[in-house]
Amino acid sequence: MFIRFMINYEQKPMTKEQQIVIRLDYFTEEDFDDLISWVNHTDPAFFMKWSGPTFTYPLTIEQLHNYSEGANKSGSDAFIFKVVVDETNEAAGHLALRNIDSYHSCARLGKVLISPDYRGKGFAKPAIRKALEFAFEYLDLNRLALGVFSFNTPAYQLYRETGFTEEGYFRDFRRVGDEYWDMYEMAMLKKDYIQKKENDDPA
Template sequence: MIELQPFTEADFPQLIAWIDNERLLKEWSGGLFSFPLTAEKLHWYIEGTNDPQHSDAFVYKAVDTSTGQTIGHISLGSLSETNKAARLTRVLVGDAARGRGYCQAMIKAALAIGFEELKLHRISLGVYDFNQSAIGCYKRAGFQQEGILRDVVRYEDGYWSLVEMGILEPEWRQRQAAAQQ
């Protein structure tokens, strides 16, 4: 089982160790960070997060409750109280945990926080079109593809396109009810 816990300064070394090359940093953060990822940069990233009364971003580490090991990272940001919407960002499963279903569990946990605790109506995300394993994970969690933003990020000699995906609260509730049967 996965539990999402607030990402804190104590978690910086693990995340920095996972993101050990420029391409992975770009895939994980878009243009938010420059390589190398450092503790100084991460201090800014978590400033003002995880306060249910005032934050527009919630940054989590994913912990495997059976082992106590941190296995990933995920954030729920761009929170709009007016639109009851947010965006899943910076999803990463650590090297040793990949291919074991953790991504799906992390997404489900984040959706539960968004729809149950934060009372959102819509959660969106963007994923680079070449990341087919992530796209499959998001589809299995109930996200629907809504469009493609072509050539949005330049990397080395090419461009990356972004697949936009979203899920609405009634769709999520319907999936939850079906899973209970």
């Protein structure tokens, strides 16, 4: 039986009293309402920036059932997580590894979102690092890729800081209303992950 994957991450305190400690738990039907509340109180442009073409605005229970069906099982092509504050067990975010291809040893990271209550408080970087750990150490993948819209500077910088490399730039990649959005394609290889981990945590 496939064991639920939980991981903790600690970093320097945000304040003298507070320390970020999170884990990744599998995203289940019990988490649908949280995710819906986070994204449906935004505008459709923000929704597209987060979801791409996977969902249509507004997000519904039915869409999330389709999205999560078959995920989080041994041999699945998708693992979908919620980011959880370890001390309080509060949901603080969401992310997914999808399009997992065991033969080519690759996957895509996406649907990264920190909840409004925890946004801007340093939770995104540890969440990405734990997704990388799951991809490269637990799944033993060789390559993890993602797409980020060109104007989403905070996300682009976050991915660069966590070790992703820009591999391409797609002009007019997605139409949103009367606009076309450009997109960066970024990726990380397992050897890059190992090297960065050694550099960040020298013996």
